[in-house]
Amino acid sequence: MSDSASRIPTVDLRPWLSGDPEARAHAARTVDAALRTAGFLLVTGHGVDPALRAAIRESARGFFHLPAEAKRAYAVKVGGRGWLGPGAEANSYAEGTAAPPDLKESLSFAADDPTGDEAVDAEWFTPNTWPRETPGLRDLVETYLRRMRSLSDRLLELLGAALGEEEDFFTRHTGHPTWGFNINWYPGRERVGEPAPGQFRIGPHTDFGTVTVLDRQAGRGGLQVFTEEGGWEDAPFDPAAFTVNIGDLMERWTGGRWQSGRHRVLPPPADAPAEELMSLVYFYECDPGTDVRGLDSHTYLRGQLDAITVEAGNE
Known part of the structure; x- marks a missing residue:
């Protein structure tokens, strides 16, 4: 077993969901140890x-391979619903590090089921935008998003038990949560050119919410995870598995017991310049207005989304 695999274990949810007390206790212990590291x-x-x-x-690949002028009709800033084009985002700014923009494009979606509170809905629950050029994408994504919402709540129940609390310790705050979903496209060097010094497909950062559920592809220019013990290491990969990490709100919620997972996505490799990868990334959060140890959850989220937006002051 590689060092990174020992620090990032595989958890089979089936024993946890079976209700067997011994299996559930083992899963909770495994999760607690991994999230501490x-x-x-x-x-x-x-x-x-x-x-x-x-x-x-x-x-989604059909959309990303459209001419730039066709995609530009859907262009938005980080936190919007639509297309994040080249140069729109620099994740390293979330941890205060200046770097060139990330080498990716994204189709970005978010929570769209209104709460009835006009101010909250205007900021966090606006309608999604669905590209006309890919008419089949909406049904596929909406089906996937329903599965992600359910899975994320099951994961939060497991995390509640791993923390030694009631299983609904976190899910009592996800009755009407916000979430984001990005389809991230990482094209090869023929599209993005030679990476600048310090430029990544996604720069080093931690996520902002509670749990992130990632469906990724293996690649030379793929995901790396940082730990104090091992530094930067390639994340272990299993095509049958989701890669799950916790974000800043969860770290704060646990009083620092668990570590928000710091990670990056390497640039297109020089020895495989045409490598093209695509990730499906579901960012789960919590109900607007949730107090996380004295911090308003969504004031924090908005600040971080603004921080990674590439504008005149972030270049």
Whole structure:
């Protein structure tokens, strides 16, 4: 077993969901240990059809390969619903590090089920934008998002037990949560050119919310995770597993017991310049107005989203 695999264990959800007390206790102990170290897990037994994930990638690839002028009609800033084009985002700014923009494009979606509070809905629950050029994408993504919402709540129940609390310790705050979903496209060097010094597909950062559920592809220019023990290491990969990490709100919620998983995505490699990868990234959060140890959850989230937006002051 590699060092990174030992720090990022695989957790099969089926024994946890079975209700067997011994299996559930073992899963909780494994999760607690991993989140104290790397903030990452691999999760199997989740029941999400791989064919659905493949179909989303195929449909989204049709959008990303459109001419730039066609995609530009859907352009938004970070936190919006639409297309984040080249140069729109620099994740390293979230940890205060100046760096060139990330070498990716994204189709970005977010929570769109209104609460009835006009001010909250105007900021956090606006309608999603669905590209006309890929008419099949909406049904695929909405099906996937329902599975992600359910899976994220199951994960939060496991995290509640791992923390030694009631299983609803976190999910009592996800009755009407915000979430974000990015389809991240990482093209090869023929599109993005030679990476600048310090430029990544996604720069070093931690996520901002509670749990992130990532469906990724293996690649030379892929995901790396940072730990104090091992520094930067390639994240272990299992095509059947989701890669799950916790974000800043969860670290704060646990009083620092668990570590928000610091990570980056390497630039397109020189020895495989045409490598093209696509990730499906679901960022789960909590209900607007949730108090996380004295911090308003969504004031924090808005500040971090603004921080990684590439504008005149962030270049």
